[in-house]
Amino acid sequence: MSDVAVDVLVVGAGPAGSAAALHAARAGHEVLVVEAGPLGRDKTCGDGLTPRAIHQLERLGLADAITSHYVNHGLKLHGYGGDVTAPWPSSAYGTLGSAMPRTAFDEYLARAAIAGGATVWDNATATAPDVxxxxxxxxxxxxxxxxxxxxxxxxxxxxxxxxxxxRQLGREWHRGEVYGIAARSYVSSSRSDDPWMHSHVELRDEDDTILPGYGWIFPLADGTVNLGCGALSTDARPARLNTKKLLAHYARQQRTDWGLGEPERVTSAMLPMGGAVSGVAGRNWMIIGDAAAGVNPLNGEGIDYGLEMAEHAVTLLDAGYADLTDVWPQLLRDRYGEAFLLARTAARLLTYPKFLPAVGPLALRGPVGARLMPTAARLMANLITDEDRDLMARLWRAAGGTVSAVRRGTPLWS
Known part of the structure; x- marks a missing residue:
């Protein structure tokens, strides 16, 4: 057995871990990253990169290699007899989105961390934390x-x-709050270069029953699309559906329109969301990214939050705090708390089987949908900032403050 001493140990080489390692190495720290598998971890993920994620990659100097290969312009939502196009709105994050398979994206970031000065051990398992x-x-x-x-x-x-x-450090996931279940695949497609992310919010099973979920197709510009389906769930109202079986049916439904082959590399997972975890920090350690439930409950997007948390974490290290136990959870609540609580509350409505069939036709048809859904897409893509002063931003923040007051004591990095 050998002894190794470093300034910063990062456990995990996904987007959040590699970004944290790169930020720390650039700040002059000696950094070691340990990744349990080979570089380029896979994950049940839609692979979409919103403008907010691209903005963080730009801050790392890593965006051009991705956006030069492929960009998308926003969301197209389908269902209930209607279609709505929602371009990425002008915001502090810009208007460029993209997509990249997770194995390639994660390896790209890990190798960027190595090039930036971090040491990375792959196929290396961290255990037995001594606290x-x-x-x-x-x-x-x-x-x-x-x-x-x-x-x-x-x-x-x-x-x-x-x-x-x-979990060995005491991190606890509170499943009474909304969480996601999803399945993902890669499928050959004649529309792999389509410049839009597509979401089908009217998801039906083989018996033509509307399910409390949604399907997605995100083009990857490599001859394939990322095709998946997901649903929101709580312990009180679990989503009782077989996501892999539903994914196969969804692919058959879209085969002609998208020129699809057969789904491959199918994976499925459950996903904590909206900060519904506790035990995320100690005196000299922090949990970030998906492990800290840094995921928007309205769309399952977490790459942008993971990249942001990585930068925030390293900023705290350099601020000289002697004890991070309360500082890190408080930073997360200050940055994301109101938005996450509001998104969790809104997402909870979607777990009621009759909710989507009731509001879906109104939201996706005619002039109401044309006005409503682009605004909803802005919320779903995490594109409202504290600096925004327009009416929607003010309403969103006001609603967040109200929900935070009503749901005081709800698990939120507590």
């Missing part, structure tokens, strides 16, 4: 059957939705 009075003093890392003891001044945990290492 004394809230301080994480050492971690056992096993790589090629060889164990190393890693000691770090700070530890950033970005090990994904299951957060195996985070």
């Amino acid at each position: 004394i009075d809230g301080t994480l003093t050492r971690v056992t890392v096993t790589r090629s059957s060889v164990e190393s003891t890693v000691r770090a001044r700070w530890v950033i945990v970005a090990d994904g939705v299951r957060s195996t290492f985070g």
Whole structure:
């Protein structure tokens, strides 16, 4: 067994972990990243990159390699006899979106972290965190059957939705709040270069029953599309559907329109959302990204939040705090709390089976849909900022403050 000492240990080389490693290395820290699998982890993900995610990649100097390959212009929503086109609105984040398969995207960011000065160990598992009075003093890392003891001044945990290492530190997922279930596949398509992300909000099973879910098709400009389906669920109203079976049926429904082949590389997962976790920090450690439920409950998007949390985490390290136990959860609540609580409350409505069939036709048909859905797309894509002063931004923030007051005490990085 060997001993390794670094300034920053990052557990997980997904987007949040690699971004944190790159930020920390550029700040002058000695950084070690440990990733349980090979570089380029896969995940049940739509692979879409909103303008907010592209904005964070621009801050890292990594956006051009992605947007030069493919850009999309916004969302197209379909269902209930209507279609609505919702271009990315002008915002502080710009108007460029993109998409990239997760294995390629994650490997790209991990290799950027290496080029930026971080050391990355792949196929390396972090276990046995030794915590004394809230301080994480050492971690056992096993790589090629060889164990190393890693000691770090700070530890950033970005090990994904299951957060195996985070759970060892006490991270708890509160499933009474809204969470997502989804299945994803890659399918050859004659429309792989389509410059729009598509969502079908009227999802029917083989018996033509409307389900409390939605389907998506995100072109990847590589001869394939990312095709998947998802649903929102709570412990009280679990989504009782077989997502993989539904995905196959959805692909058959869209085959002619999209020139689809057969779904491949099908995966499925459950996803914590909207900050509905607790135990996300100790004196010298923080949990970020999907592991911290940094996911918008209205659309399942989490890459943008993961990239932002990575930058916030490293900023805190350089601020000189002696104890992050309360500082990190408070930062997350200040940055995302009201928006996440409001999104969780709105998403809870979608778990009622009769809600979508009642409002779907109104939202997607005629002049009402043409006005309403672009605004909804702005919310779903996380494109309202604190600096925005338009009517929709003011209404969104006012609603967020009201919901936060009503739902005080709701699990939110508590």
